[in-house]
Amino acid sequence: MTELDRRQRERYKRNLLVDGFGPAAQNRLLRSRILVIGLGGLGSPAALYLAAAGVGTVGLADGDTVELSNLQRQLLHDHNDIGKAKTASAAQKIASLNGDINVACHGRIEDKGAMETLVAGYDFIVEATDNFPSKYLINEACITQQIPFSHAGISEFGGQTMTVVPGQSACYACIFGVPSRADGLEPSQEGVIGAAAGILGSIQAAEALKYLTGTGELLINTLLCCDARTMSFRKIALKRQQNCPVCSGTR
Numbered sequence: 001m002t003e004l005d006r007r008q009r010e011r012y013k014r015n016l017l018v019d020g021f022g023p024a025a026q027n028r029l030l031r032s033r034i035l036v037i038g039l040g041g042l043g044s045p046a047a048l049y050l051a052a053a054g055v056g057t058v059g060l061a062d063g064d065t066v067e068l069s070n071l072q073r074q075l076l077h078d079h080n081d082i083g084k085a086k087t088a089s090a091a092q093k094i095a096s097l098n099g100d101i102n103v104a105c106h107g108r109i110e111d112k113g114a115m116e117t118l119v120a121g122y123d124f125i126v127e128a129t130d131n132f133p134s135k136y137l138i139n140e141a142c143i144t145q146q147i148p149f150s151h152a153g154i155s156e157f158g159g160q161t162m163t164v165v166p167g168q169s170a171c172y173a174c175i176f177g178v179p180s181r182a183d184g185l186e187p188s189q190e191g192v193i194g195a196a197a198g199i200l201g202s203i204q205a206a207e208a209l210k211y212l213t214g215t216g217e218l219l220i221n222t223l224l225c226c227d228a229r230t231m232s233f234r235k236i237a238l239k240r241q242q243n244c245p246v247c248s249g250t251r
Contacts, residue, residue: 002027003023004023004026004027008026008030008054008100011054011100012026012053012054015029015053015054018215020215021213021215025213025214025215026054028212028213028214029053029054029055029056029209029212029213030054030055030056031056032055032056032057032123032124032212033055033056033057033059033121033122033123033124034050034055034057034058034059034122034123034124034125034126034208034212035058035059035060035061035106035118035119035121035122035124035125035126036050036058036059036060036061036125036126036128037061037062037109037125037126037127037128037129037134037138038061038062038127038128038129038130038134039060039061039062039064039074039076039077039086039087039089039090039128040062040070040073040074040086040128040130040197041073041074041128041130041154041192041194041197041198041201042126042128042152042154042197042200042201042204043060043062043074043076043090043126043128043201044073044074044075044076044077044090044197044198044201045075045197045198045201045202045205046126046128046201046202046204046205046208047060047076047090047094047126048075048076048093048094048097049202049205049206049209050126050205050208050209051094051097051098051101051103052097052098053205053209054098054100054101055101055208055209055212056101056102057101057102057103057104057122058094058101058102058103058104059103059104059105059106059118059121059122060086060087060090060091060094060103060104060105060106061087061105061106061107061108061109061118062085062086062087062090062107062108063107063108063109064085064086064108065083065084065085065086066081066082066083066084066085066086066089067082068082072194073192073193073194073197073198074086075194075198076089076090076093076094077089077090077093087105087106087107088105090105091103091105106118109137110133110137112137112140112141115137115138115140115141116141116144116145118141119138119141119142119145119147119149120145120147122147123147123212124147124148124149124150124208124211124212125138125142125147125148125149125150126149126150126204126205126208127139127149127150127151127152128152128201128204132179135151135153135172136172136173136178136179138172139151139164139171139172139173139246140173140246142164142166143164143166143171143246143247146166146167147166148163148164148165148166148211149163149164150162150163150164150204150207150208150219151163151164151172152200152201152203152204153200154192154196154197154200155190155191155192156190156191156192156193156196157193157196157227157228157229158196158225158226158227158228158229159196159197159199159200159225159226160200160223160224160225160226161200161203161204161207161219161223161224161226162175162219162220162222162223162224162238163207163211163218163219163220163222164220165211165218165220166247167247168220169220169221169238169240170221170238170239170240170241170244170247171240171244171246171247172246173241173244173245173246173247174238174239174240174241174244174246174247175223175238178245178246193228195228196226196228199226199228200226203219203224207219221237221238221239221240222235222236222237222238223235223236223238
């Protein structure tokens with residue numbers, strides 16, 4: 001284990017004071033690679049907290065540009081970023097937050113083979129997309145490459161999240177099924193309260209940090225549902241489907 005230098009001990013002091021965390025866990029973070037796919041309402045808080053925590057390489061994947069309507073909830077971007085690629089905007093904010101980490105930018109990935117190649121280069125994936133085709137594509141790629149990931153979805157004042165560890169837990173397809181082409185899956189146009197996205201994105205960051213450091217209990221085989229209108233949380237037990245067309249062959 002590489003000893004943390006004086007500056008790192010000061011920067012990550014509050015991490016190091018967490019019971020059961022310490023220098024060993026911080027070193028694991030500094031050597032880790034996390035990919036955030038989707039740099040919107042969920043990906044913004046997730047990427048910021050992961051960068052602040054000291055994850056060594058933060059990958060950023062998104063093919064969109066910043067629009068005015070994004071600024072209500074997507075805290076990686078500001079008014080000066082309108083029209084700019086979200087990856088460029090996000091990379092700039094993360095670099096200003098923690099210049100010691102590496103940032104890797106990736107555009108939109110719509111091909112299964114390309115997605116599999118991309119996720120294989122990371123230790124953990126934060127699936128923070130706003131459309132079902134991307135969610136299914138990421139799930140399949142991560143299952144194929146045996147890369148754990150955090151899923152989340154948001155709508156209005158709430159949403160849900162779960163963590164998938166291939167071979168150990170239910171995957172996205174186990175819970176939500178596999179859509180037919182007739183389902184017409186399009187990007188979400190529902191209303192979203194920014195703070196609700198912040199809650200779910202922050203939970204995704206926490207799941208990634210727990211996985212990488214081996215601390216706490218992950219949301220595997222568990223769907224955590226949040227309703228910020230009543231500030232209530234509910235856990236739903238999940239189970240792998242033996243006939244799941246995506247993960248039934250994994251162990």
